Amino acid sequence: MKTSLLERLPWKFRKAMPEFEADERLLKVLHTHWMQFAPLLLVIFPLSLIIGLLVAGLTLPASSLLGTTSLLLSMVVSVLTLHWFFHLILSISLNDILITDRRILFLSSKLWLRDNMHEILNRRINAVEVSKKGVLQNMLDYGELWFDTGGSESQDRTQIVPYVPHPYHWEKQISDVIARIKRAE
Amino acid sequence: MNAVVIFSLSIQILSLITGYVIMAEYRKIRHRRARLFMELSQSDGRMAARQGHVLLWIYGLLLAIFIVGWPLLLFVRS
Numbered sequence: 001m002k003t004s005l006l007e008r009l010p011w012k013f014r015k016a017m018p019e020f021e022a023d024e025r026l027l028k029v030l031h032t033h034w035m036q037f038a039p040l041l042l043v044i045f046p047l048s049l050i051i052g053l054l055v056a057g058l059t060l061p062a063s064s065l066l067g068t069t070s071l072l073l074s075m076v077v078s079v080l081t082l083h084w085f086f087h088l089i090l091s092i093s094l095n096d097i098l099i100t101d102r103r104i105l106f107l108s109s110k111l112w113l114r115d116n117m118h119e120i121l122n123r124r125i126n127a128v129e130v131s132k133k134g135v136l137q138n139m140l141d142y143g144e145l146w147f148d149t150g151g152s153e154s155q156d157r158t159q160i161v162p163y164v165p166h167p168y169h170w171e172k173q174i175s176d177v178i179a180r181i182k183r184a185e
Numbered sequence: 186m187n188a189v190v191i192f193s194l195s196i197q198i199l200s201l202i203t204g205y206v207i208m209a210e211y212r213k214i215r216h217r218r219a220r221l222f223m224e225l226s227q228s229d230g231r232m233a234a235r236q237g238h239v240l241l242w243i244y245g246l247l248l249a250i251f252i253v254g255w256p257l258l259l260f261v262r263s
Contacts, residue, residue, distance in 0.1 A: 020224055020225060024225065025225075026222070026225040026226040029222065057262075058262070062262050062263060068189055068259075071258070071259060071262070072189065072192065072193065072259075075193060075196060075255045075259075076196060078251065078255075079196060079197075079200045079251060079255075082200075082244075082247055082248065082251060083200070083203050083204065083207065086204075086207065086240070086244045087207055089240060090207065090211045090237065090240060090241075090244075093236075093237055093240065094211070094214055094215070094218070096218065098221070098222075098225065100225060105221075107218070107221075109214055111207055111210045111211055111214070112206070112207070112210055115214065
């Protein structure tokens, strides 16, 4: 008999999940803005170093110590760069924002270093604020959403979701959901 | 030159282990997300579980090229 993917996933993942209500509905899954990948452009510096060392290593005679050292250094830097680059790109691609009719989940990870899940219950949210700072955020239409849960401060990083694409649109959507919940109460 | 090849091979083995560890952690978190999406949307989370597969393939391919290529380059040059 064919088993579903849910049944085949390891049971231990169940522990790290919030308890969902039976009628809870997923409204939207948002991926954070691509500007998060901007630090990857720094790869240009190690790349130029690798090319420089490689050229030096290959042009010098095979018996020269300097040539061999250059090649070995080039190898070490290239391996480190490869792992740094993919560690960063894979970590960033794991940042997701889930909006349900009961809660907002902001999931962020840095492989082996950090695995965060911020959960903000919609009924606890008093207001949603948008913050767009600087030319880039305004030009590319992304920013931060801050959820005021009463007593929380805008400096409290656990209440802030960064790199939200089209933040004003999502502020309106979330505010509408919260207004519906409050009317129902 | 033997010392150079041995050094290079040890770096490549360490690199292989690092790559495997990073990929395994990524797959673990991706599967956990798939479970999360499935529980919430009552859909099969196949798509969520498969996300990032292309990245993993590129990473694996580059790693393989590095692991074979560097010691080979050093060996040929010697």
